[in-house]
Each structure stands twice: as C-alpha cells, then as structure tokens.
Amino acid sequence: MKSLIVTGLSGAGKTSVLRHLEDIGFLCMDNLPPMLLEQALLLCEKVEPDKPVALGVDSRSGALFDPQAVLRAIESSSEKSEISIVFLEADDETLIDRYKESRREHPLAREARSLEGAIRRERELLQPLREHASFVLSTGGLRTRELFAQLDDMILRGESSQTMRVEIMSFGYKRGIPRESDLVFDVRFLPNPYYIREIRAYTGLEAPVRDYVLGKQETADFLAHLYGMVDYLIPLYQREGKRRLMIAIGCTGGAHRSVAISEALGAHLRQLGQTVNVTHRDIAIEEASWPFRRTPEDGAAEAKA
Secondary structure, eight states, X not given: OOEEEEEEOTTSSHHHHHHHHHHTTOEEEOSOOGGGHHHHHHHHHHHOXXXXXXXXXXXXXXGGOOHHHHHHHHHHSTTGGGEEEEEEEOOHHHHHHHXXXXXXXXXXXXXXXXXXXXXXXXXXXXXXXHHTOSEEEEOTTOOHHHHHHHHHHXXXXXXXXXXXXXXXXXXXXXXXXXXXXXXXXXXXXXXXXXXXXXXXXXXXXXXXXXHHHHXXXXXXXXXXXXXXXXXXXXXXXXXXXXXXXXXXXXXXXXXXXXXXXXXXXXXXXXXXXXXXXXXXXXXXXHHHHOTTOOOHHHHHHHHHO
C-alpha cells in the first residue's frame, strides 16, 4: 500500500494537495495527531488494502503535534518502506500574503505573538520532517494547476496520464441532460431499434440491439469522428488539471442507441489505457415503462431454443 504523509508550513497548500490526491484516488485524512498515525495506517490497510493513503499532519494539532512522533510512527509501521513524506513550503512573503488574503490565524500565532514569528517558529518545529521528506515542494509563485502537475510528476513518476477518470453516461433526452456533463453527444440521428419489432425489447447491452446500432454505416462514421475528438481532448483536459471528465451520450429513451454507443466508447478508451467507468442512467426506468418488455421466462425460452 502506497502511503503519503503530507505536511509542511501552514499556508503552503496542504489542503489543496490533499483534495487533489483524493480526486486521483487516494484515501485522505487531514489534521491527524501524530500519536494516531500508526493506527490510522493499520486501519486503512485493513479496510482498503489496495487504495493509496494520504494523511495530513502539521502544527494545527497544537500541543499534540510532535515531529519525532511522526517519524517514530513511520519507523514502527510494517509498511514503512512504502511511506513517503511530502513536505510543502513557501517563502515568508508568500505565506504572509496568503494569510492576509484568507484572514485566517496561523496555528502558532498566539504563541509567537506575530505572523512573522509564527512562520519562523513553525519552520524550526518542522525541520526534522523536512530533513526526512522524500518530496519537498515549494509552492511560492505556483498556480494551482502547476502545483498539481508538479505533484503528479514527483509522486506518480510518469503515471499522471492515468490520473483522470473518464465517466461515460448514457441517458434519455425525455428525462433531461445530466447536469454534471462536461461533453454531451446526441445520437438520436442514428436508426432507432425501438421501431424494429423483433429487437425493441432488448437494450443496447444485448447483442440484437448492439449489433443493429453498431452495424450501421452512419454509426461507424460517427464513432470514427467521436473517437478522434475524445482522443484529442483528453490530453488537453489532463494538461489543464482536470481529474474527472463526464461524457454524456443521449438518445430518446436512454436504453438503445445511447447505451450501445457509450459501451463502444468505453471499450475504445480502455484499449488506450484510460481509466473509464460507464453507467446507464435511464436504462432501468425505460425498460420498466415498456409494455412489450421481455420477462425472465422469455430469456429462458430463448436460451433453451
């Protein structure tokens, strides 16, 4: 199990980094007292052993924060070889400006009596963690997108092209376009299996409808254009820091054409190594409304034949 301890100076971007790590598949917990680190790592390993973990630890824990306790927790963990410290920092001027903009109080402000003193004290306090960090990232002058790109390069080591999840959803226009869509494609121009008596009781997940839809020349032409466009767009979205791309494909009811096209697009993207999830929003609702829908007995009779 890959585990990250995310720490560093207050105002350097730890919260943004943890949110980004959560978006790309990490199980994240923030502001953990060091004494709970080892138990948290063991719990994560037990509950979701295949999921990478990112735990945020820093001076917000107040009197409970001890850098040496963090190092001891890593040393005593059975997975210590897979635990890395990510340390975020920035220059004093950047940190002061960020605190002025946010109007939040530095965790050590009361102890140090000034923002400058708090930053200086925190640097000293966190120095042992910085010395043991696998990754030190200076966030001064970085835009959010640039910060995430550097983080991916450092931590994922070339795997950043895999970090965006592509969600493909079929839907029926009669029930509205999915509000979360980034890209929407209307396939109502394709021949509709609903009007073919012999196959209309099947869905786009089943061979009679799938073969009918995908066997049309206009479908082949459309898919060639669709694949080319999506293949072109995905790297551009990734470059801009997008971590989830929702592609919605709609037909009239959401059970025939859109389903077959969604599955075809999903298969194409998986062949290219993309992380893809295909869902069908309206297929169950649409099937239930069909007066001619097939029953389990129909399926058994067809299998027997």
